[in-house]
Amino acid sequence: MSAPPPGEAAPRDAYDIVVVGAGPAGLSAAAVAAGQGASVLLLDEGMGPGGQIYRGIANPALPDRRILGADYWKGEALLRAFTASGAAYHPCAAVWHLDAARRVGFSREGRAHLVRAGQVVLATGALERPFPVAGWTLPGVLSAGAAQTLLKAQGLAATGRVVLAGCGPLLWLLASQLVAAGRPPALLLDTTPAGNWRHALPHLPGFLASPYARKGLALMARVRRAVPVIGGVTDLAIEGEARAGRVTYRRGGAAPAGLPVDHVLLHQGVTPNLNLAAAAGCALDWEPVQACFQPRTDAWGLTTRPGIWLAGDGAGIAGAEAAAARGSLAGLAAVAALGRIDAATRDRLAAAPRAALARHRRGRAFLDRLYRPAGHFRRAADAALACRCEEVTGATLRAAAERLQVPGPNQMKAFLRCGMGPCQGRLCGLTVTETIAAARRLSPAEIGYYNLRSPVKPLTLGELASLPHDEADLRATGGA
Numbered sequence: 001m002s003a004p005p006p007g008e009a010a011p012r013d014a015y016d017i018v019v020v021g022a023g024p025a026g027l028s029a030a031a032v033a034a035g036q037g038a039s040v041l042l043l044d045e046g047m048g049p050g051g052q053i054y055r056g057i058a059n060p061a062l063p064d065r066r067i068l069g070a071d072y073w074k075g076e077a078l079l080r081a082f083t084a085s086g087a088a089y090h091p092c093a094a095v096w097h098l099d100a101a102r103r104v105g106f107s108r109e110g111r112a113h114l115v116r117a118g119q120v121v122l123a124t125g126a127l128e129r130p131f132p133v134a135g136w137t138l139p140g141v142l143s144a145g146a147a148q149t150l151l152k153a154q155g156l157a158a159t160g161r162v163v164l165a166g167c168g169p170l171l172w173l174l175a176s177q178l179v180a181a182g183r184p185p186a187l188l189l190d191t192t193p194a195g196n197w198r199h200a201l202p203h204l205p206g207f208l209a210s211p212y213a214r215k216g217l218a219l220m221a222r223v224r225r226a227v228p229v230i231g232g233v234t235d236l237a238i239e240g241e242a243r244a245g246r247v248t249y250r251r252g253g254a255a256p257a258g259l260p261v262d263h264v265l266l267h268q269g270v271t272p273n274l275n276l277a278a279a280a281g282c283a284l285d286w287e288p289v290q291a292c293f294q295p296r297t298d299a300w301g302l303t304t305r306p307g308i309w310l311a312g313d314g315a316g317i318a319g320a321e322a323a324a325a326r327g328s329l330a331g332l333a334a335v336a337a338l339g340r341i342d343a344a345t346r347d348r349l350a351a352a353p354r355a356a357l358a359r360h361r362r363g364r365a366f367l368d369r370l371y372r373p374a375g376h377f378r379r380a381a382d383a384a385l386a387c388r389c390e391e392v393t394g395a396t397l398r399a400a401a402e403r404l405q406v407p408g409p410n411q412m413k414a415f416l417r418c419g420m421g422p423c424q425g426r427l428c429g430l431t432v433t434e435t436i437a438a439a440r441r442l443s444p445a446e447i448g449y450y451n452l453r454s455p456v457k458p459l460t461l462g463e464l465a466s467l468p469h470d471e472a473d474l475r476a477t478g479g480a
Contacts, residue, residue, distance in 0.1 A: 011090060011113055015041045017334050018104050018117035019087075020095050020276065023051020024075070024320045025312025026123030027082040028327030029334070032349075033121075034085035036335045041115065042082075043093040043106055049082065050075055051125050052145060053320040061155035067180045068152065069173075071215075071320070078324060096455035098122075098280040102307050105454065105467075112463040119307045119334035122277055123327055126270035126313035129292070129373065130431045131166060132380040135238030136266060137388060140245075144174045144267035157183040160262030163247050165189040165236055168269040168371045169216065175223045187259065188223065189249055190231040191268065193374045203366035210363025211321075234374070237381070238264050268373040272314045275426055279452040281305055286445035289368050290317055291378060292430060293449045300333035301326060309334055317368075322360040328353035379435045386435060387428040389421020394435060401439035408448045409433055422458050425450045 019030045022044035034040040042049075050057040054075030065073060082089075090108060097105030102117045128145045135141065144164065150156040157178055162185045164175055175188055207213055223229070235250035238261075248258035271292035278284055282303040283296045294316045301309040311330035312323035329350055336346040380386035380394025387397070396416065406412050409419060409432045418432050419425035425432075429450055437447045 011041060011088070011115055012039075014116040014118075015039045015088075016118045016338055016340075017041075017121060017331075018043065018102075018115060018119075019121045019123060019331075020098075020104070021051060021123035021125055021312070021314070022046060022049040022089070022091075023053055023123060023125045023312060024078055024324040025125070025314070025327035025330070026051065026121070027078045028324045028353075029121045029123055029309075029311050029331035030087040030089075031078075031081040031085040032328045032331035033335050034087040036332075036340050038335050038338060038340055040085070040087035041117075042087050042089045043095050043104070044089065044091045045094055047091055049079055049089070049091070051123075052149065053323075054078070055149055055152040061153055062151070062181075064180075067177055069177065069180075072152075074320070094457045094459070095276060096457040096459050098276055098308070099454070100281055100305055107457075107459050107463045110460075110463065111466045112459060114467055117307075118338050119309065121301070121309045121311055121327070121330045121334055122314055123311045123323075123330075124273040124276055124314040125323075126317060127273045127426060128267060129269045129271050129378070130427060131266040131268050131377065132384040132386055132394060132431050133236050133238065133266075133377065134381050134383040135240065135244065137385050138238055138240050139243040140240070140262060141238055141264045141266065144170055144265045145270075147265045148174050148177070151177060151181065157181050158263040158265065159183070161186045161260060162263045162265065163187045163189060163259070163261050164265045164267070165191065165233070165247065165249075166267040167192040167373060168267055169212075169367065170270065171267045172216075172220050172223055174265065174267070175227055176219045179223060179226045184226045185265075186228075186261075188227050188229045189233045189236065189247070190229060191233045191236065191374060191377060192231070192371060194232055196370050196372055199372075200366050200370040203363075203369060207363040207366035211360060212319075212363045212367065236377070237383075268377055269371055270313065270317055271430060272316060273426070274314065275424060275452055275456045277303060277308070277310060277314065278449065279454055279456045280308060282308060282310075284449055286443070287316065288445075289365075289372065291372055291434075291444075292317075293433075293444075299329075301330035302333065307337065318357075318361055318364055322357055322364075325353040325357035325360065329357070375434070375438070378430065379438050380431050386431050387416070387418040387421065389423055389427070390417040392416045392418050397432065397435050398439050401436045405440065406436060409436065410448075410451050412436065419450045424452065424456050 016038040019042045030042040048058045057075040093108040095106040232251045239246040272294045277295045284293045309330040311327040382395035
């Protein structure tokens, strides 16, 4: 499905269900809810449906289906089901507000809109975890997810001496896709801590019985045949003046080594994209195994805010297939909450997605423990920018936490403005929390996360002024 034509009708004032995000969870939730007769609006920040996992699935940039692999093309079935459902779809829509009254504020084509929803399903997906090593903001350094976006959406791959560094399944998947595209990386630096195996091994039987085992091991073998891999990397930095020119690393107690580079692609896992849920007042919990905060939900995805549901990786990292199943569950539960179906029908229709969710969650305990990033890579190095928007270094952040005994990230705003830039903490939230926690010898759960409020995405005064609503609505969205 491509973007709707310019003459498309403006959104209505109200819908039974508003879904935010058009990845596997959002597409599934919208299709299921619309299939039960609910009026559904799907808001998508992308130019077309698919999210990050299935980005570009409606208009693929790569004609060779082997490059992205069979798992990518599973998105076609989700897209067909969504297209047939009749749900309204608005791409290029930046959602910047959600409140307890389930008013959803978003901007599109220079105009802001405020719609009311009977129920809201957030399928905001995941963000790549920050990797705040020295030099990570230099030109020529990208996240693995950004590099994969270029490959999926534009058919572009980095050229020259490309080094992948970090840990996690996505790092190996991107390496495999680059190999298939004829652009194998020069080197892969694996930062997976050796001690993680001790915690992961008890969960190995579940992983071997999961859908991930065979294809994951085959993918890693394919990469190792084409790309030099150095494991046990314990220190990492990127050097350069105008752009990245050299990557240095250390393995355990060995002497530092390095090599010249043209591009460095960094990755150390993904975490829930929780800004919109947090700004709406949904409670967050610290998840120690995945080392991140995630919104608190029940088995259907219901948050601590009535009528606001979470589906997919935004509720906890579990992968694309699990996200689609969670989307179906949240869509069914939202329809049932509206009274469109009874509990018995909801449970009957939920049997298949619940079984799929159980199947695809099998093995996650092993992966989560194996690829848990090293603590020192989750905290900002002294020379690295912890908060990119406000240009606060790890050294400055650490010194403030230690000398001033700052209790948490919200108080740190008063001293260093961390989290007050355009990204509203999306790029620095976990880094700031974990750096403060380490400096004060407390757990991240004790330090907490940013208190967020609308608007969670930048919008212009012109967009805000275009809202055709009353003063109470403006006040509720942070506009007055």
